[in-house]
Amino acid sequence: MLQKTIMESFYLLFSFDNELSIIVFTTLKIVLASILIASLISVPLAISISFMKETPKKFLTAIFNSLLAVPTVVIGLFVYMLISNAGPFGEYKLLFTPFAIVIGQTILAIPIITSFILAGFSKTDILMQETIKTLGAGTIEMVKTIAVEHKALILSSILAGFGRVIAEVGISMMLGGNIRFYTRTITTAIALETGKGEFALGLALGIILITIAILVNFFAHYSIKNSSNLRAA
Amino acid sequence: MLKKKFCLIALIIFIIFSILGVFNSANTYVFAKKDRLKLATTTSVEDTGLMYELNRAFKKSTGIDVDVIAVGTGKALKLGENGDVDAVLVHAREAEEKFVKDGFGLNRKDVMYNDFVIIGPKDDPAKLKDAINVADAFKKLSESNIIFISRGDDSGTHKKEKALWLDINYEPMGSWYKEAGLGMGKTILMADNFNAYTLTDKASFLNLEDKIKLVICYQNDPKLKNYYGIIAVNPERYKNINFDGAKLFIDFITSDEGQTIINNFKIKGQQLFYPDAKQQEK
Numbered sequence: 001m002l003q004k005t006i007m008e009s010f011y012l013l014f015s016f017d018n019e020l021s022i023i024v025f026t027t028l029k030i031v032l033a034s035i036l037i038a039s040l041i042s043v044p045l046a047i048s049i050s051f052m053k054e055t056p057k058k059f060l061t062a063i064f065n066s067l068l069a070v071p072t073v074v075i076g077l078f079v080y081m082l083i084s085n086a087g088p089f090g091e092y093k094l095l096f097t098p099f100a101i102v103i104g105q106t107i108l109a110i111p112i113i114t115s116f117i118l119a120g121f122s123k124t125d126i127l128m129q130e131t132i133k134t135l136g137a138g139t140i141e142m143v144k145t146i147a148v149e150h151k152a153l154i155l156s157s158i159l160a161g162f163g164r165v166i167a168e169v170g171i172s173m174m175l176g177g178n179i180r181f182y183t184r185t186i187t188t189a190i191a192l193e194t195g196k197g198e199f200a201l202g203l204a205l206g207i208i209l210i211t212i213a214i215l216v217n218f219f220a221h222y223s224i225k226n227s228s229n230l231r232a233a
Numbered sequence: 234m235l236k237k238k239f240c241l242i243a244l245i246i247f248i249i250f251s252i253l254g255v256f257n258s259a260n261t262y263v264f265a266k267k268d269r270l271k272l273a274t275t276t277s278v279e280d281t282g283l284m285y286e287l288n289r290a291f292k293k294s295t296g297i298d299v300d301v302i303a304v305g306t307g308k309a310l311k312l313g314e315n316g317d318v319d320a321v322l323v324h325a326r327e328a329e330e331k332f333v334k335d336g337f338g339l340n341r342k343d344v345m346y347n348d349f350v351i352i353g354p355k356d357d358p359a360k361l362k363d364a365i366n367v368a369d370a371f372k373k374l375s376e377s378n379i380i381f382i383s384r385g386d387d388s389g390t391h392k393k394e395k396a397l398w399l400d401i402n403y404e405p406m407g408s409w410y411k412e413a414g415l416g417m418g419k420t421i422l423m424a425d426n427f428n429a430y431t432l433t434d435k436a437s438f439l440n441l442e443d444k445i446k447l448v449i450c451y452q453n454d455p456k457l458k459n460y461y462g463i464i465a466v467n468p469e470r471y472k473n474i475n476f477d478g479a480k481l482f483i484d485f486i487t488s489d490e491g492q493t494i495i496n497n498f499k500i501k502g503q504q505l506f507y508p509d510a511k512q513q514e515k
Binding site: 084085086090091093095096177178179180182183192194195196197 | 271303314318
């Protein structure tokens with residue numbers, strides 16, 4: 001049965017089904033928006049935390065590390081209660097729209113990106129901060145310099161967030177509602193097709209998901225390696 | 234220096250909120266337009282593909298996109314209660330009537346019906362085929378100690394199953410009774426894996442028939458009729474409910490056109506749902 005399923009899934013992959021491409025496109029749109037917003041928040045946040053004194057820094061690092069353990073369904077539930085029509089932001093009618101998923105996934109990605117960047121900052125970075133400070137740089141310049149210096153670290157943190165967000169199913173299912181041609185993402189489609197016993201289609205979608213992840217990672221790492229080479233030369 | 238840092242963080246937070254604000258208003262404008270209708274329905278209707286056929290015809294005549302959210306009946310009614318959907322199409326008449334009585338919904342209409350069936354292993358170890366009625370069948374199940382998979386998710390099927398256990402004054406318990414907490418399709422697949430019995434609507438079973446070994450062991454008791462009704466969510470409770478759209482959709486699904494689509498909808502030559510709107514109007 002496994003062999004037959006895999007064969008069928010490859011057939012589906014190369015037939016470029018219209019519905020399949022809509023699902024992939026929806027997923028990418030939502031995930032990229034979430035990652036963009038989360039990065040815009042997390043990168044400055046992590047650098048600001050690294051500027052702090054020892055005690056608050058440790059405290060905040062511990063908080064962000066613990067937030068990594070929050071299950072996606074809990075984030076989904078939390079956002080659901082906020083944006084449900086019976087909740088405080090109900091008037092905007094956000095529930096069961098792609099934007100609802102973006103909110104949830106952004107919340108999911110922020111602690112991941114932040115704590116990965118924080119974990120990457122080492123002792124030498126603190127020395128570097130001091131150096132930049134003594135050279136007379138302002139706060140914004142300092143943030144900029146540090147962000148540029150740690151390009152590779154920031155990128156791989158963002159990619160870690162990307163991997164988590166594109167693979168999650170709890171938030172998309174709960175906040176998006178798995179609406180065909182609208183909020184159906186790769187992972188919710190896999191859940192649906194499995195429920196219908198369509199294992200081949202589920203597996204095909206799984207292969208697409210992994211392929212996207214591989215492509216994005218290779219592209220990102222390749223580009224960062226090139227630019228750092230340029231700087232060295 | 235500390236003040237500067239504080240200002241920076243405050244600025245960042247401000248930027249974040251303004252971005253969210255922009256998105257928020259854009260979203261309200263773009264996504265919550267009146268030509269989208271949110272309908273919560275049960276997995277059986279969505280998975281079979283019937284909803285897709287109905288929505289395509291509805292879109293053709295009105296231009297309204299129907300967003301189908303497929304969940305169990307219990308959750309669908311809850312979504313309606315919270316005003317998160319504009320209409321619900323479910324199958325649990327008592328719960329539906331309570332929903333309308335409590336002021337959550339308006340304009341309830343019968344739409345269609347099909348049957349519940351008990352499916353199980355081919356050799357039928359609990360001898361359900363000899364049962365004289367559904368109460369007897371459930372009695373046999375309770376005595377046989379063969380695994381029975383319950384939906385366990387407060388869906389219409391689960392409500393029906395609980396009512397049937399109540400009819401024979403029996404509270405299912407023990408290692409043979411497993412609550413899955415899954416949708417209908419997944420529950421059937423689980424039952425297949427355990428070689429167990431389960432209660433399902435006929436449409437969901439026919440949809441999966443090729444992929445499983447289980448067969449229908451008991452059917453055709455009048456008590457196993459499965460009625461689907463549609464209700465518009467009460468717009469007085471929430472101002473942003475698309476009530477006009479919901480009314481249009483209810484009119485459509487109970488019209489001749491909608492009922493014909495339901496009547497003609499077949500999987501592998503088998504009719505899955507029987508239109509029911511006409512009888513009620515008489």
